[in-house]
Amino acid sequence: MKDQKIVIIDYDAGNIQSVKYALERLGITPIVSKEEEVIRNADKVIFPGVGEAAWAMNSLRKNGLDLLIPQLTQPVLGICLGMQLMCESSEESNTKGLGIFPLEVKRFTNERKVPHMGWNQLEKLNGALFKGVVAMEFAYFVHSYYVPVSEDTLASCNYILDFSASLQKNNFYACQFHPEKSGAVGVQILKNFINL
Amino acid sequence: MLSKRIIPCLDVKDGRTVKGVNFVDLRDAGDAVELAAYYAEQGADELVFLDITATHEKRKTLVELVQKVAKELNIPFTVGGGISTPEDVGVLLNAGADKVSINSSAVRNPNLISELASRFGSQCVVVAVDARFAAGKWEVYLNGGRLATGIDLFDWILEAERLGAGEILFTSMNHDGTKNGFANETLAKLSEMVNIPIIASGGAGNREHFADTFIEGKADAALAASVFHFKEIEIPSLKNYLKSKNIPVRI
Numbered sequence: 003m004k005d006q007k008i009v010i011i012d013y014d015a016g017n018i019q020s021v022k023y024a025l026e027r028l029g030i031t032p033i034v035s036k037e038e039e040v041i042r043n044a045d046k047v048i049f050p051g052v053g054e055a056a057w058a059m060n061s062l063r064k065n066g067l068d069l070l071i072p073q074l075t076q077p078v079l080g081i082c083l084g085m086q087l088m089c090e091s092s093e094e095s096n097t098k099g100l101g102i103f104p105l106e107v108k109r110f111t112n113e114r115k116v117p118h119m120g121w122n123q124l125e126k127l128n129g130a131l132f133k134g135v136v137a138m139e140f141a142y143f144v145h146s147y148y149v150p151v152s153e154d155t156l157a158s159c160n161y162i163l164d165f166s167a168s169l170q171k172n173n174f175y176a177c178q179f180h181p182e183k184s185g186a187v188g189v190q191i192l193k194n195f196i197n198l
Numbered sequence: 199m200l201s202k203r204i205i206p207c208l209d210v211k212d213g214r215t216v217k218g219v220n221f222v223d224l225r226d227a228g229d230a231v232e233l234a235a236y237y238a239e240q241g242a243d244e245l246v247f248l249d250i251t252a253t254h255e256k257r258k259t260l261v262e263l264v265q266k267v268a269k270e271l272n273i274p275f276t277v278g279g280g281i282s283t284p285e286d287v288g289v290l291l292n293a294g295a296d297k298v299s300i301n302s303s304a305v306r307n308p309n310l311i312s313e314l315a316s317r318f319g320s321q322c323v324v325v326a327v328d329a330r331f332a333a334g335k336w337e338v339y340l341n342g343g344r345l346a347t348g349i350d351l352f353d354w355i356l357e358a359e360r361l362g363a364g365e366i367l368f369t370s371m372n373h374d375g376t377k378n379g380f381a382n383e384t385l386a387k388l389s390e391m392v393n394i395p396i397i398a399s400g401g402a403g404n405r406e407h408f409a410d411t412f413i414e415g416k417a418d419a420a421l422a423a424s425v426f427h428f429k430e431i432e433i434p435s436l437k438n439y440l441k442s443k444n445i446p447v448r449i
Contacts, residue, residue: 017291017294019292020294024272029268052321053318054320057355111395116393117364117395119321119364119365119395119418120200120201120395121201121448122200140201140448142274146321160199167441171414180274183273184273185273187274189272
């Protein structure tokens with residue numbers, strides 16, 4: 003596990019340090035890169051993101067990463083905004099996404115406070131990413147937009163409504179929550195991804 | 199269910215925690231990294247580091263501290279104190295902080311809130327507000343409560359939300375240090391007025407005070423310092439108590 007080449011995609015959007023530190027705590031030295039060649043040759047790719055969707059997509063396009071990411075064949079893990087960008091489109095600034103998941107990202111209604119911020123429970127867990135994680139354990143979320151529950155949903159969460167806490171399609175995995183900030187539960191999920 | 203958050207607050211000076219920390223089981227009570235790890239282990243949902251370093255030159259030690267904490271800690275943390283430009287924020291976020299808390303600089307230059315929100319996202323912009331109730335009015339204070347502004351608390355919080363604040367950290371100066379409970383009536387009013395999370399601060403003395411601020415005060419999170427540092431309240435027992443009161447907490 004420790005000899006793997008894990009690449010964190012760097013496109014000037016978000017808290018790459020936290021993801022890097024989380025992997026370092028697992029004994030892995032990740033490579034942070036926006037170079038096509040480096041990303042293609044990785045064993046696993048992590049696609050993080052914090053911030054605004056349209057701005058982040060522009061940043062991906064500038065580096066040609068919008069074309070590269072959907073073609074990757076190794077396991078890819080999108081986190082938070084990274085997960086939302088992997089969808090077809092987002093209501094946030096009417097942004098067109100990478101189209102990996104055929105889903106539309108929607109904004110939470112103001113029925114409750116937005117952003118959905120804090121620790122919430124993971125439900126209906128499926129697949130290898132959640133091995134060893136018990137349903138109703140807490141993970142840390144911060145987001146104003148959500149991905150509806152679909153056939154690609156690996157885990158759901160409830161805030162205002164049930165939404166996708168995690169997605170998977172083929173080699174593409176994604177978490178709406180921040181595994182790098184979700185205590186022991188997050189550590190387990192990152193380990194599971196690395197062990198895929 | 200979204201849980202209510204418990205947030206210990208650590209004052210740091212020159213990279214070390216100061217003031218009122220009494221931990222017999224730590225090798226060094228002043229070591230911010232060790233203390234942070236202890237609180238994370240105990241079940242703190244987030245941490246706040248408040249830099250009370252006076253001089254500009256000492257900021258470098260804060261950035262080094264943020265980096266050290268980020269390397270160890272797998273829960274979110276906020277850094278506050280002396281932040282007045284987007285550059286300050288960029289440096290702290292790059293070092294691994296998840297959010298920053300701004301106070302006086304936001305009152306002096308409200309556009310700072312929108313600048314930070316558009317550049318880094320609202321989720322990392324906590325607007326901290328210190329206010330005192332006197333003569334029938336809640337007034338905003340600056341510089342750690344030393345400077346009255348004449349600004350009305352409710353007007354300012356609405357403005358902060360409009361400009362893009364992601365959260366409000368409200369400290370009642372009337373309650374701070376009294377250990378008589380949080381300013382729940384005012385907190386509830388604030389919580390109903392805005393659509394962003396409110397963190398209650400000032401007045402924690404016992405476990406019941408936390409339950410009260412979540413129920414009566416409608417707070418989304420509660421912050422305290424000395425009751426945690428002196429182990430008057432331990433987080434696991436606090437969370438078990440809150441759970442017994444049907445308040446959603448992460449255990």
